[in-house]
Amino acid sequence: MYAIESIGICKYFGNLKANDDITIQIESGTVHAICGENGAGKSTLMNVLYGLYRPTAGSVRIKGKDVILNSPKDAINLGVGMVHQHFMLINNLTVAENIVLGQETGTPLYFDRKQAIKNVEELCEQYNLMVDPTAKIEDITVGMQQRVEILKALYRGVDILILDEPTAVLAPSEITELFENIKMLVSTGKTVIIITHKLDEVLEISDKISVLRLGKLIGTVDTKSVTESELTKMMIGREVLLGGSERLDTKKETEVFLAKDVKLSRDGRKLLNGVNITVKSGEIVGIAGVDGNGQSEFIEVISGSEKKYDGEVIINNKNIKSMSIREMKENSMGFIPEDRQQEGLVLDFPVNYNLVLGKHYLPPFAKSHFLNFEEINKFSEKNVKDFDIRVPSIDAPASTLSGGNQQKVILARETADDPKFVIAAQPTRGLDVGAIEYVHNFLVESRNNNQGILLISFELDELLSLCDRIYVMHKGEIAGHQNKEDFDLDTIGKMMLGLKGGLDG
Amino acid sequence: MISIRAIILMSISTAVPLLFASLGGLISEKSGVTNIGIEGMIIFGAFCGMVGSYYTGSAVVGVILAMIGGGLLALIHAFIAITCGGAQAVSATGITLFSAGFTSYGLRLMFDRAGNSDTVANLPTTEIFRNIPVIGNYLANYSPLVYLSFIVAFGVWYLFKYTPLGTRIHTVGENPKVAETLGIDVWRLRYICVVVSGVLAGLGGAYLSLGQMNLFQENMSAGRGYLALAAVILGRWKPGGVIISCFFFSVFDALQLQLQVVDFYGLSPTILAAIPYVVCLLVLAFSFGKSKGPASNGKPYMKKNN
Numbered sequence: 001m002y003a004i005e006s007i008g009i010c011k012y013f014g015n016l017k018a019n020d021d022i023t024i025q026i027e028s029g030t031v032h033a034i035c036g037e038n039g040a041g042k043s044t045l046m047n048v049l050y051g052l053y054r055p056t057a058g059s060v061r062i063k064g065k066d067v068i069l070n071s072p073k074d075a076i077n078l079g080v081g082m083v084h085q086h087f088m089l090i091n092n093l094t095v096a097e098n099i100v101l102g103q104e105t106g107t108p109l110y111f112d113r114k115q116a117i118k119n120v121e122e123l124c125e126q127y128n129l130m131v132d133p134t135a136k137i138e139d140i141t142v143g144m145q146q147r148v149e150i151l152k153a154l155y156r157g158v159d160i161l162i163l164d165e166p167t168a169v170l171a172p173s174e175i176t177e178l179f180e181n182i183k184m185l186v187s188t189g190k191t192v193i194i195i196t197h198k199l200d201e202v203l204e205i206s207d208k209i210s211v212l213r214l215g216k217l218i219g220t221v222d223t224k225s226v227t228e229s230e231l232t233k234m235m236i237g238r239e240v241l242l243g244g245s246e247r248l249d250t251k252k253e254t255e256v257f258l259a260k261d262v263k264l265s266r267d268g269r270k271l272l273n274g275v276n277i278t279v280k281s282g283e284i285v286g287i288a289g290v291d292g293n294g295q296s297e298f299i300e301v302i303s304g305s306e307k308k309y310d311g312e313v314i315i316n317n318k319n320i321k322s323m324s325i326r327e328m329k330e331n332s333m334g335f336i337p338e339d340r341q342q343e344g345l346v347l348d349f350p351v352n353y354n355l356v357l358g359k360h361y362l363p364p365f366a367k368s369h370f371l372n373f374e375e376i377n378k379f380s381e382k383n384v385k386d387f388d389i390r391v392p393s394i395d396a397p398a399s400t401l402s403g404g405n406q407q408k409v410i411l412a413r414e415t416a417d418d419p420k421f422v423i424a425a426q427p428t429r430g431l432d433v434g435a436i437e438y439v440h441n442f443l444v445e446s447r448n449n450n451q452g453i454l455l456i457s458f459e460l461d462e463l464l465s466l467c468d469r470i471y472v473m474h475k476g477e478i479a480g481h482q483n484k485e486d487f488d489l490d491t492i493g494k495m496m497l498g499l500k501g502g503l504d505g
Numbered sequence: 506m507i508s509i510r511a512i513i514l515m516s517i518s519t520a521v522p523l524l525f526a527s528l529g530g531l532i533s534e535k536s537g538v539t540n541i542g543i544e545g546m547i548i549f550g551a552f553c554g555m556v557g558s559y560y561t562g563s564a565v566v567g568v569i570l571a572m573i574g575g576g577l578l579a580l581i582h583a584f585i586a587i588t589c590g591g592a593q594a595v596s597a598t599g600i601t602l603f604s605a606g607f608t609s610y611g612l613r614l615m616f617d618r619a620g621n622s623d624t625v626a627n628l629p630t631t632e633i634f635r636n637i638p639v640i641g642n643y644l645a646n647y648s649p650l651v652y653l654s655f656i657v658a659f660g661v662w663y664l665f666k667y668t669p670l671g672t673r674i675h676t677v678g679e680n681p682k683v684a685e686t687l688g689i690d691v692w693r694l695r696y697i698c699v700v701v702s703g704v705l706a707g708l709g710g711a712y713l714s715l716g717q718m719n720l721f722q723e724n725m726s727a728g729r730g731y732l733a734l735a736a737v738i739l740g741r742w743k744p745g746g747v748i749i750s751c752f753f754f755s756v757f758d759a760l761q762l763q764l765q766v767v768d769f770y771g772l773s774p775t776i777l778a779a780i781p782y783v784v785c786l787l788v789l790a791f792s793f794g795k796s797k798g799p800a801s802n803g804k805p806y807m808k809k810n811n
Binding site for chain 2: 052071072073076088090091092093097101102103104106109110111
């Protein structure tokens with residue numbers, strides 16, 4: 001017995017085939033995972049099943065019957081509920097109000113909130129999902145909010161639940177809890193569809209896995225009979241090797257970056273306490289450390305947005321203290337910021353604008369105070385091709401791109417004129433494995449090309465595989481330093497926690 | 506001598522157009538559509554009220570016409586702001602400019618002169634309260650619209666506090682997408698709210714021409730629509746707060762009227778008349794930053810093109 005079936009679903013947006021002839025049959029009472037890279041068409045498919053999109057072709061079958069879904073309301077009435085990645089909750093209403101919204105208790109003239117609270121309490125009891133019905137959404141944790149979303153669906157009598165990237169926003173302990181809840185729901189006969197690109201989670205929670213790639217269904221497999229590397233191959237279409245391409249010998253002769261005794265205090269708190277780091281051309285130098293040990297502040301200092309520091313920062317032989325950010329960039333520096341959406345891109349701008357931002361005032365992009373669109377578009381087309389940036393067109397707003405493609409736009413822009421020094425702050429955060437591989441290869445190629453790279457990352461594996469040298473930052477100080485040939489996970493781990501573990505190994 | 510009693514009595518009456526207009530503005534903004542066209546809807550309502558009363562001799566007909574007039578203008582705003590997803594400030598400004606021009610033009614057409622209309626039948630006092638001891642005389646001297654405004658104020662407060670509809674309006678104004686997924690018709694609700702805001706503004710206008718006075722004067726709304734919107738902000742988009750804010754401004758309005766009466770240091774009435782607006786500026790300046798309106802206020806919600 002199938003709970004829900006997608007029969008030959010196609011969904012086109014203009015020329016883009018987001019879903020191309022997808023047939024997936026989901027058995028009731030199981031956890032079915034839909035996997036794929038960002039942009040593979042997972043969310044589009046789910047939106048079709050949930051009535052938000054009407055398919056270009058194909059049909060949806062629920063409990064064996066062909067149905068036409070004109071709106072999420074239709075889907076809910078047929079027992080299909082969805083928990084979106086970005087929660088659909090009203091922050092300044094209470095949990096109970098959010099759950100019953102649209103099906104309010106009481107009469108049209110009187111919203112019986114007491115009854116709503118009682119109903120929600122009963123629902124919590126029934127499914128053993130505890131929330132405080134009187135709390136406001138803005139006052140509860142993200143994990144709780146997700147639980148409210150699940151309860152909201154259950155309140156509507158849903159027995160097929162779609163979870164869109166449910167773990168993306170959760171802390172590890174919350175993920176464990178979510179998985180227990182999913183198992184519990186399935187044991188009561190519900191069907192759960194989980195969309196994700198995290199393979200370890202898929203393997204842990206699902207009964208069956210369907211893999212999408214570039215809008216097409218690659219296959220549906222039993223979770224028991226598949227390994228992580230096989231899944232990766234299905235998702236990406238080939239084997240994936242993280243850690244970058246072949247490393248060539250480079251001459252590490254010019255010093256492109258020097259931080260000398262850099263100190264920074266804010267509101268009386270010492271955030272950086274004498275940081276000394278050097279980067280030479282042709283090497284990748286990593287900064288390891290637990291989040292919140294001064295990395296963000298250090299990035300602000302060396303990227304030129306924080307000027308109230310003590311000590312010296314020299315980039316390409318120039319002291320940056322009195323330089324504007326524009327001057328710093330003209331001094332052969334590239335900067336890949338931590339938060340690509342806030343600091344890296346203007347999301348409302350089209351891709352071609354974003355690709356020339358910061359260089360837009362220079363020839364060939366500017367010609368006597370006017371933008372030269374011919375050159376801008378030529379440059380953009382070239383980079384979209386070279387970096388394999390998946391865009392509907394270069395005029396599409398950056399906000400419509402997936403995370404990996406947004407990061408490629410930034411990489412393309414920041415390295416367009418082969419800067420001698422590049423700051424890469426968490427360049428792979430939130431990317432799927434294919435995009436991570438791309439970024440890794442790119443960084444190593446830049447290094448082989450004799451550029452100096454400072455890589456700040458919280459992923460120790462990433463640092464160990466990419467870097468020539470690693471500094472460890474702890475409480476605003478450099479707690480230690482290792483060269484590639486001496487890399488030792490245990491020692492670096494100790495240094496990250498501030499335990500004395502042999503300086504300068 | 507400034508009479509405190511006069512100020513109190515007067516401030517109730519000056520609060521009425523503000524109450525109607527700001528409660529209308531509140532409803533519209535709660536649903537996510539800004540309506541700075543309220544000023545225009547007041548003046549249009551005042552004019553329609555006079556017209557209705559002039560041609561039929563019945564002030565009640567005038568009031569009804571004022572409500573229809575305000576509502577129609579709001580419908581135009583709703584169409585532009587909701588269906589077309591147009592710039593709400595531009596649409597509303599257009600409506601205000603249109604109203605000011607149209608009413609002045611209409612006045613000239615009807616009476617062949619500028620300034621003000623002939624006197625028309627206005628609303629009677631509220632005689633049913635006359636026999637109440639002690640305060641009966643005061644109560645009875647007010648127009649029935651005063652009491653209607655109180656009823657509306659209570660109704661709006663009740664709407665948002667106790668009814669499912671109020672919560673749904675709140676939802677639509679906070680996050681229309683959420684509302685849509687729950688089966689709430691965002692556009693329909695926004696249309697209703699915007700039109701109701703126009704009807705209420707029209708009532709505010711009718712009070713000016715048929716309640717306080719018995720004629721229409723050019724520009725007789727005198728910025729009250731904007732003051733009403735300030736009251737919405739000052740009241741933090743909460744009905745109780747908005748009502749209190751209206752009375753806060755009306756007290757200053759009453760005060761300036763009283764100062765005009767006593768010829769306060771020979772100051773020009775024009776300067777005195779500015780008092781409530783200056784107070785409004787000061788108050789908003791110092792309370793700014795703390796207020797937070799509906800999250801999706803002013804943002805069009807375009808239905809997904811499937």
